[in-house]
Amino acid sequence: MTETQADVEAVAPAASGPPPVPAIELDGVVKEYLAHGEVVQAVKGVTLTIAEGEFFSLLGPSGCGKTTTMRMIAGFEDPSRGTVRLHGQDVTDVPPNKRDVNMVFQSYALFPHMNVWENVAFGLRRKKVPDAEIRRRVGEMLEIVDLGGREKRRPREMSGGQQQRVALARALVNRPRALLLDEPLGALDLKLRQAMQIELKRIQREVGITFVYVTHDQSEALTMSDRIAVMNDGLVEQLASPREIYERPATAFVAGFIGTSNLISGTVDRVEDGCAVLRLGDDGRVLAEEGAHRAGDAIAVTVRPEKVMISTDEPAAGLSAVRGTVAEVVYLGLYNSYAVRLPGGTEVTVFQQNALDSTSTAERGDAVWLSWRPQHSYVIGS
Amino acid sequence: MKRFAPYLLILPGGLWLAIFLVVPMVFMASVSTQEGDVVNGFVQTFNLSIYGDVLSQYGTQFLRSAGYGLVATVVSIVLAYPMAYWIAFRGGSRKSTYLLLVLLPFFVSFVLRTVSWKFLLADNGLLLSPLKSLGLVPADFHVLQTTVAVIGGLVYNYLPFMILPIYVALERVDPRVVEAAQDLYAARRQAFTKVVLPLSLPGVFAGVLMTFVPMTADYVNAEILGGPANTMIGNIIQSRFLVNNDYPSAAALSFALMAAMLIGIFAYARALGTENVLEAAAR
Ligand SMILES: Nc1ncnc2c1ncn2[C@@H]1O[C@H](COP(=O)(O)OP(=O)(O)O)[C@@H](O)[C@H]1O
Ligand SMILES: [Mg+2]
Numbered sequence: 001m002t003e004t005q006a007d008v009e010a011v012a013p014a015a016s017g018p019p020p021v022p023a024i025e026l027d028g029v030v031k032e033y034l035a036h037g038e039v040v041q042a043v044k045g046v047t048l049t050i051a052e053g054e055f056f057s058l059l060g061p062s063g064c065g066k067t068t069t070m071r072m073i074a075g076f077e078d079p080s081r082g083t084v085r086l087h088g089q090d091v092t093d094v095p096p097n098k099r100d101v102n103m104v105f106q107s108y109a110l111f112p113h114m115n116v117w118e119n120v121a122f123g124l125r126r127k128k129v130p131d132a133e134i135r136r137r138v139g140e141m142l143e144i145v146d147l148g149g150r151e152k153r154r155p156r157e158m159s160g161g162q163q164q165r166v167a168l169a170r171a172l173v174n175r176p177r178a179l180l181l182d183e184p185l186g187a188l189d190l191k192l193r194q195a196m197q198i199e200l201k202r203i204q205r206e207v208g209i210t211f212v213y214v215t216h217d218q219s220e221a222l223t224m225s226d227r228i229a230v231m232n233d234g235l236v237e238q239l240a241s242p243r244e245i246y247e248r249p250a251t252a253f254v255a256g257f258i259g260t261s262n263l264i265s266g267t268v269d270r271v272e273d274g275c276a277v278l279r280l281g282d283d284g285r286v287l288a289e290e291g292a293h294r295a296g297d298a299i300a301v302t303v304r305p306e307k308v309m310i311s312t313d314e315p316a317a318g319l320s321a322v323r324g325t326v327a328e329v330v331y332l333g334l335y336n337s338y339a340v341r342l343p344g345g346t347e348v349t350v351f352q353q354n355a356l357d358s359t360s361t362a363e364r365g366d367a368v369w370l371s372w373r374p375q376h377s378y379v380i381g382s
Numbered sequence: 383m384k385r386f387a388p389y390l391l392i393l394p395g396g397l398w399l400a401i402f403l404v405v406p407m408v409f410m411a412s413v414s415t416q417e418g419d420v421v422n423g424f425v426q427t428f429n430l431s432i433y434g435d436v437l438s439q440y441g442t443q444f445l446r447s448a449g450y451g452l453v454a455t456v457v458s459i460v461l462a463y464p465m466a467y468w469i470a471f472r473g474g475s476r477k478s479t480y481l482l483l484v485l486l487p488f489f490v491s492f493v494l495r496t497v498s499w500k501f502l503l504a505d506n507g508l509l510l511s512p513l514k515s516l517g518l519v520p521a522d523f524h525v526l527q528t529t530v531a532v533i534g535g536l537v538y539n540y541l542p543f544m545i546l547p548i549y550v551a552l553e554r555v556d557p558r559v560v561e562a563a564q565d566l567y568a569a570r571r572q573a574f575t576k577v578v579l580p581l582s583l584p585g586v587f588a589g590v591l592m593t594f595v596p597m598t599a600d601y602v603n604a605e606i607l608g609g610p611a612n613t614m615i616g617n618i619i620q621s622r623f624l625v626n627n628d629y630p631s632a633a634a635l636s637f638a639l640m641a642a643m644l645i646g647i648f649a650y651a652r653a654l655g656t657e658n659v660l661e662a663a664a665r
Contacts, residue, residue, distance in 0.1 A: 076561055096564045103565045109558035113580050122576075123566035170566070 021088040023178050023210040024050040024073060024101075029082035031068050042068040044234035045082070050178070050212060050227075055204055057213045057221040060231035061257065066214045069231070070180050073212065074103045087177060097126075102171035103180040106187070108163045110155040116142070116166050117151035123174040141173040144203060161192045168203070178210040185220070197224055218258050222246060230254050247304070248378050255302040255380060262308070262348045263380075265300040268293045275374050281343035284322035288377035300380050305351040307376040310338060310361055315371035324348065326366045338362065340370055414633035424629065432634045440618050440635065444642070447615040450529070451598030454536040455544075458593050459586060461537065462544035466585075469545075470552035481549070484542050492539060496606045499535055500526065503607070527609030535603035540596060544589040551585025552578070587654065595643055615639055 031043040043065040050056045058066045071077040072084055075096035084092050091099055102123070111119050117138060124134045142148050145165040155163055164184060171179055184200075185193045201224055204211050215221050221228050222242040229239045230253075238250040249255035252263055264286055266278035276293040278286040278301065288301050303320075315321040324340035327347065338350040348370060352361065362368050414432065418424035437444070469480045487495055502508050503525040513519045525531050555578055563573040601616030608614075615635065623632035 074565060076564075096561070097567045097569055103562070105558050105562060107556070107558055109556060109562040111559060111562070111577060113577075122563070122568075126567035126572060170562075174566070 020052055022049045022085075023052045023054070023087060024212065025083075025085040025088075026069070026073070027083040027085070029069070029072055029079045029084065031065070031072060031077055032080040041234055043072070043079075046229075046231075046234075046236055047082075048229055048236060048239055050210060053208055053210055055201070055211045055213065055224060055226045057215060057225040057228045058231055059215055059218060059221040059228050059257075062216055064231045065234040066216075066231055067182055070103070070182055070212065070214050073178075074101060074180055075099045100176055101178045101180055102174055102176040103182065104167045104171050104184045106183045108155075108167040110163060110166055110170070112155055114154075115151065116147060116153050116155070116158070119155065119166055120170045120173050122170065127174070137173055138169075141169045144172075144206065145169045160188055161196065164188065164196065168200075172203070172207060172209065175207075176209065178212060180212045180214075182214045183216070184213075186215075193220075200224065222258070230257065232257070249302055250380060252300060252302070252380050255378070260305050260349050260351075261302045262305065262346075263300055263302050264342075264346060264348070265298070268295050268297045268299060270295050276379070280322050284343070286320045286322065286377060287318075287374035288379050289374045293379070301377045302380055303348075303372055303376050303378070305337070305349040306335075306353075308348065308350040308370050308372045310340070310350050310352055311369050311371065312362070312366070313369065315369050319371040319373060320377060321369055321371045322348075324368060324370055326362045326364050326368055329362070329364055336361075340368060410633045410636060413629050414637055416630050420627040420629075429630070432630055433638060436631050436634045437638060440615060443613055443615045443618050444639075446613070447598045447639075448642075448646075450533055450536060450604075450614060451594050454533045454540070454597045455590055455594045457533065457537050458541055458544040459589070462541055462548055462589065463582075463586070466545050466548035466552055470549055470555075481546075484545050487538075488542065493602060493606070495539060496535055496602055499531075499538065500606055503531055503534075526607060527612070529608075529612060531607040532604050532612045532614075535607045536597045536600060539600075539603065540593045543592040543596075547588035547592065548582060548585040551582040551588075555581045587651075590650075591647065595647070598643065599639060 026046050026048050029043060029046045030041065033040045033042055046065075046069055058069060060066055068077060072079050073086075075091070075094060075098075079092060082092075083090055086099060086101065111122065114122070120138045120141060121134050124137060129137075139148075142151065145168055147162065147165055147169065150158070150162070155166065158166065164187075167184070181200075185196050188196060197220060200211075213221070213224065222245075225242055227239065227241055228245050229236045230245060231237065232253045238245055238254045240248075240250075245254060246258055249258060249261065255261040255263060264278075264280070266280055266286065268276045269279040269285075270277050271293060275287045275289055276297075276299070278288070278299070280286055286301055288299070293299060309315070322342055324342045326338055327341045328337075328339040330337040333354070335351045335353045338352065340348045340350060342348060350370060412426065413424070415426065415428050415430060416424040417427045417429050465484070469477055469484075473480050490498075504510070505524045505526065506514070510519065510523065510525065514521055514523070525534075559581075560573055560577055563577045564570070568576060598614075599616050601614055601620050604612050604614040604617050605620075619632050619635045619639075622628045622635065
């Protein structure tokens with residue numbers, strides 16, 4: 001996590017001089033399709049800015065518009081409304097072959113009639129780069145993706161992971177201003193996918209090119225990205241660093257989509273020392289630090305399972321504290337997972353690490369207290 | 383039992399080939415070297431000189447057939463490729479309707495189709511009489527009984543055999559691969575010449591085989607649409623066989639034609655070996 005944060009700082013504007021031009025800017029981009037005589041909005045208005053050298057992810061469930069957004073950046077789809085800018089230049093009407101970005105397709109889309117070397121050299125040949133330089137750059141790139149010595153192979157003679165790397169090399173060798181990757185690891189098995197995640201991150205650091213990464217896999221986005229835009233139903237729900245997205249989800253959707261999260265809603269009873277206090281049942285209270293709320297506001301609060309403590313004694317003042325009944329205990333090796341039912345019927349998931357002894361604190365059917373610090377309650381609208 | 387399974391599986395096809403291809407061919411080969419006539423019967427004399435005789439006698443028709451076949455094949459490619467391309471990439475949800483339209487002429491008999499062309503192209507037929515009355519072509523202008531009519535008929539009759547394999551090859555081209563070419567700085571034309579065209583060449587090769595061979599051996603078009611100067615080798619074989627009952631000459635001509643075509647196809651496949659063509663296209 002600390003490394004990711006350092007990267008974010010590295011791409012932040014320098015203290016002096018004009019702010020650097022962002023690599024990619026989307027401004028109110030909308031994409032409508034006509035399907036069976038009906039207008040379908042695949043992307044409903046996306047505005048975002050991607051900095052030079054950033055590893056930026058578009059994360060969201062299948063069908064939320066990630067691919068469509070990326071294809072508008074690449075130039076394969078014309079936005080119905082809005083502007084696409086690459087390095088400050090409006091490219092909304094520029095065809096894909098004239099845009100200085102390259103794409104890695106989910107299905108790789110390698111040229112089946114060319115060998116590895118010719119696949120990788122394709123872009124440079126179109127750009128009329130001198131032969132000697134093509135040979136040098138293709139050779140170097142094949143080394144970077146660890147495919148040296150396999151130049152003469154045809155795509156169909158290679159494994160999925162190797163094809164993946166050919167696709168990557170074919171795009172990167174052109175030194176694009178940005179690389180667009182659409183679920184590039186989706187077709188690989190778990191082990192290879194994890195290895196490739198590390199590999200991709202290394203390559204990105206090595207070449208220093210802006211990566212725009214589309215994925216529906218939240219753990220992939222969290223481990224690799226400098227910043228993540230979480231998309232839902234054609235809109236960006238939250239755009240922030242992985243840590244921020246994980247710890248401070250902006251909406252109920254983000255909270256539910258990223259990891260496991262508990263959602264507790266209620267009415268603000270009073271505001272004490274800048275903390276909104278929600279009443280829950282007869283003696284339960286939820287403290288939330290942030291936001292300007294007034295008594296009577298209906299709000300929802302999320303808290304991550306690992307932030308919740310489970311105990312039989314009443315928690316100290318200054319913590320959120322609610323009573324519940326243990327409905328389920330699941331031993332998961334590193335930690336126990338408890339499902340605790342609150343008086344209102346809401347179920348709260350609690351992870352407790354098995355640090356000292358493996359005996360669980362509570363058993364099924366036990367009446368327990370749950371508690372957490374005010375700063376771990378995130379208010380997500382009403 | 384397992385070991386014999388593959389042989390059992392090829393048995394029906396093998397028998398089919400044996401009965402309907404190998405047996406008649408052996409029979410033909412044997413007829414070609416016999417001497418005699420229908421009335422007194424033919425006797426096997428292993429008379430190989432007949433090959434030299436028929437080749438020198440009908441050399442012109444041989445070359446003419448090959449020339450017609452070649453021109454008609456080239457014209458077919460030029461006409462079929464854009465049609466196949468359009469159906470494959472622009473056909474949308476109506477692809478199968480368009481393919482049916484391509485095949486529709488096959489619902490009418492080959493001879494009837496060719497005869498209808500005769501009416502269309504007649505000296506005062508549907509096509510020429512308006513042109514003549516408008517003075518666009520001279521009054522004695524004619525199309526029938528010319529090379530153009532025969533080649534036109536050949537192209538018309540065999541065009542679907544060129545369209546279908548090209549269509550199948552184009553249909554199999556992944557649109558993402560074409561997008562990848564555009565993404566890698568290829569303009570539309572380059573994306574076509576560097577990616578779509580090479581990937582569809584196997585379809586063109588198949589189409590050439592499926593049209594050149596029957597077009598070269600065809601006799602219906604020359605018979606109906608051509609004149610005495612358009613006689614093809616097929617017409618000679620037909621008349622030797624059915625009119626003159628000169629079985630040995632007809633069989634020798636058929637064999638010579640088949641041998642020439644096999645050699646031609648073999649040379650063609652070698653010269654245009656797919657790998658080489660694709661490699662050249664990659665540059
Ligand atoms: N060419 C198209 N025609 C009609 N609808 C489309 C088209 N492309 C995408 N869509 C619709 O737009 C929505 C977003 O699709 P997509 O961008 O592929 O989502 P994602 O990549 O996040 O899974 C989907 O509901 C999809 O059905
Ligand atoms: Mg997608």
